[in-house]
Amino acid sequence: MSLTVDEGIAAIGRVSGFRLSPEQFARFVGARGGMFGAGSPAPTHATYGFTPPALATPQEIAQTVDGIQARRPHFLSTGKHTKIEIGPGVIRRSRSWLVEDIGPAGGRVWRKLAAMTDLQERGNKRAITGWTAASRRNMVRTLASLDYRPLFERGGVPALVTLTYPGRSEAYGDRTWEAVAPTAADVKNHLESLQARFQHAYGYRPEAVWKMEFQRRGAPHFHLLLTPPRQRSRGDGLDFPAWLALHWASITRYEGQTTDEFAKTLMAATQIDYERGLKSYDPKRVAAYFSKHGVWSSKEYQNHAPERWIAQGSVGRFWGRWRLKSAMATMILPPQDVDPDTGEILATPDLRSPIMHIMSE
Known part of the structure; x- marks a missing residue:
């Protein structure tokens, strides 16, 4: 059942403290396509004729790795060994020295021998002040290793969601966003507040992946990959697009904001794109989209934090994930399984075939 105009205005007022006029409310509903119960529900798999991908589970990956290890002889000795990390969309390889040691129970164990410089770097974490090539590599590796099956478990369709900050205002001009987000910590608190409100509603x-970028005016904005809920929110009965617009506009309120300025934020600060979400349905595609394509493209200004934030210290993480766990499994290969000159894994059928099966799921 649709909410009446008075009920919709009252719902906005309870959350935000602003009472929109009937004209402002009509513009909001018109701009968003009738989201106060009058619009269509969030799409399902059937809406787009979409079949969720049959992604390898963490258990399947772990069992495959365990099977490989069980079938192969291991002649471990002190020296350089190769570690293989296998995930749904990535295979990572690294080489390190292993040394024989005595475990707590008196048995033999193998420990990685780290260089002193590695130990020093681990103990001296640097403040995050910008987006670097190393940051990008770390993000791509992590996103390609996650288990994305929870995005499809409730029958909905993943979408790319954009969250922006208020534009120009009478009180602050073009620097309005600084009144809302004077520090990097404030911005991260806004995102956490949205997550908490989602759980309550x-x-x-x-489950989501998020990335923070910046507009030319310096204002931060977020991109998220998540699956919008199909049901209406508890308490106020809003469809998800209306709920998202209302609560994000409420979270990003600022002192001196007028009702008309709030209404503009309500209409313009959030976007939900199902078409792009459908292109990001497996780990490799998610990693590619967040690093190379569309809104994720590496325009120089998009990854430059405001000087005001940098002067305050670390700007915090540029990306993150909510409730999506790693599906990586690890195995150690002894020297005889690796070409000593090139470092390439020797192409024995019992090693390559199971790994390629995982990657082709």
Whole structure:
């Protein structure tokens, strides 16, 4: 059942403290396509004729790796060994020295021998002040290793969601966003607040991947990959697009904001794109989209934090994930399984075939 105009205005007022006029409310509903119960529900797999991908589970990956290890002889000795990390969309290889040691129970164990410089770097974490090539590599590796099956478990369709900050205002001009987000910590708190409100409204914490970028004016904005809920929010009965617009506009309120300025934020600060979400349905595609394509493209200004934030210290993480776990499994290959000159894995059928099966799921 649709909410009446008075009920919709009252719902906005309870959350935000602003009372929109009927004209402002009509513009909001018109701009968003009738989201106060009058619009269509969030799409399902059937809406787009979409079949969720049959992604390898963490258990399947772990069992495959365990099977490989069980079938192969291991002649471990002190020296350089190769570690293989296998995930749904990535295979990582690294080489390190292993040394024989005595475990707590008196048995033999093998420990990695780290260089002193590695130990020093681990103990001296640097403040994050910008987006670097190393940051990008770390993000791509991590996103390609996650288990994305929870995005499809409730029958909905993943979408790319954009969250922006208020534009120009009478009180602050073009620097309005600084009144809302004077520090990097404030911005991260806004995102955490949205996550908490989502849980209160829908009864569960969302699974998502997010990335923070910056507009030319310096204002931060977020991109998220998540699956919008199909049910209406508890309490106020809003469809998800209306709920998202209302609560993000409420979270990003600022002192001196007028009702008309709030209404503009309500209409313009959030976007939900199902078409792009459908292109990001497996780990490799997610990693590619967040690093190379569309809104994720590496335009120089998009990854430059405001000087004001940098002067305050670390700007915090540029990306992260909610409730999506790693599906990586690890195995150690002794020297005889690796070409000593090139470092390439020797192409024995019992090693290559199971790994390629995982990657082709």
